[in-house]
Amino acid sequence: MYTHHKLEEMLPPECKRYAPIIAVCLRRCRKEWGKVGYLTIHESYVQEGATQRRPGLHIESPGNLPDDPFIEAHAYHRFYCWGGGNFGTGIDGHLDQFGKVNVEGGIFMASNMDDTCRVWDCMISEHWDVTFALGNIEHMRGVIGEGVNMKANKLFWITDRTPHESLKQSKPGFRQFFRLVTSELSAWYQQHNMENSVGTKPPCDIIYENKFV
Template sequence: GAVAFSFCGRVTFPKPADRNVNMMPFVMGERASVPEELKAYYDQIVTKCPMSNEWGEVCYLTVQESFIEMGQTQRRGGLHVEAGGTQGSFAPGVMANWGGGLDEEYHGGIFLASSVECTTEVFEDVVDHEYGTVNQHGDIEHLRRYLGEGILLDAGELIWLTDRTPHEALPQGRSSYRQFFRLVTSNISLWFEEHSTPNPLVELPSHVQVVRGSKFQKEEDSACK
């Protein structure tokens, strides 16, 4: 079966500067494609991500740096996978790619790390979309009972995972500044314009569908009816 995730070693985060970008395109292997304020992340973390097939491809960088109060999460809470379904809430259909990674370890997929221990939990499972188990946002809280025990990541611990590997952000045990890094490799289907950061140095590939408006709007509309 597919490898759900792997440890890639430890990384040192750059000096914090309240950076905040989400799914910003850049060209893997081309440092010049990264804006100046993010080059430290390229040098210290992106170059530590082992990958065999992404050089010259457009990948997607997320960096979030902020102070988080005890009991709060910096990132999206709740158990989820990155690849959401394309047919609406829990309807059988095709999952949108968000890095892939099911073919072999380090081939595609996602890399992530944070600067605060025990704020990310990952599970050694891969979710199948065939029977409508995943909604359009990748939520799988209803599957928690079927998963094994999760693994908590240490500060600076870099992992590789597939876009169908269950994981979640956890409330912080103490108030502190947190830095978060994520690299999504080139195999994505959708780029949500309202929630993502454009890069004036790099255009989106032609195969990526740009989705305009809030990706949560349909859900909000239905909740109001």
């Protein structure tokens, strides 16, 4: 079993203090032990009315873009997996020692501030038919019901087909955002990510272009 002490040995110095949170994630997602994960730590002061992360309703897997001449996208935005994710009794050893449901793959997220991210308790199963550039599903807002605002210091798990959005902050403050994307990744964007300083390389395609262009 991974402990936060073992994880500290694998993490870059600036990430070591997040080892206890990562250990909690891996205890619920045991098939990820020994695999490469992708860590996001964003710490910054955010003004009132601003968002720290990407706004707009979206999922992390862009899926397949429609054949529309007015939409430009690189080929690597199609059929793109960014963490995957499954849960429930179909997973071997689906309950842990505390009776909690284990999960497979997916994305773990947390923040130190209330109401700065909203998630929906649903999954876009055939996302390749309805997803626009970079996972944009704003056009589906009226049909997926009400979302749930994430609360401070609570760890959330979603799939890469789970709708979510960053929210404008109701007050200014220093926000810490944590995200762990599990190993099922189709591509890694060099321009938008930092290489691991201890030498671990992503075992997937490396994209050198800007994904927002």
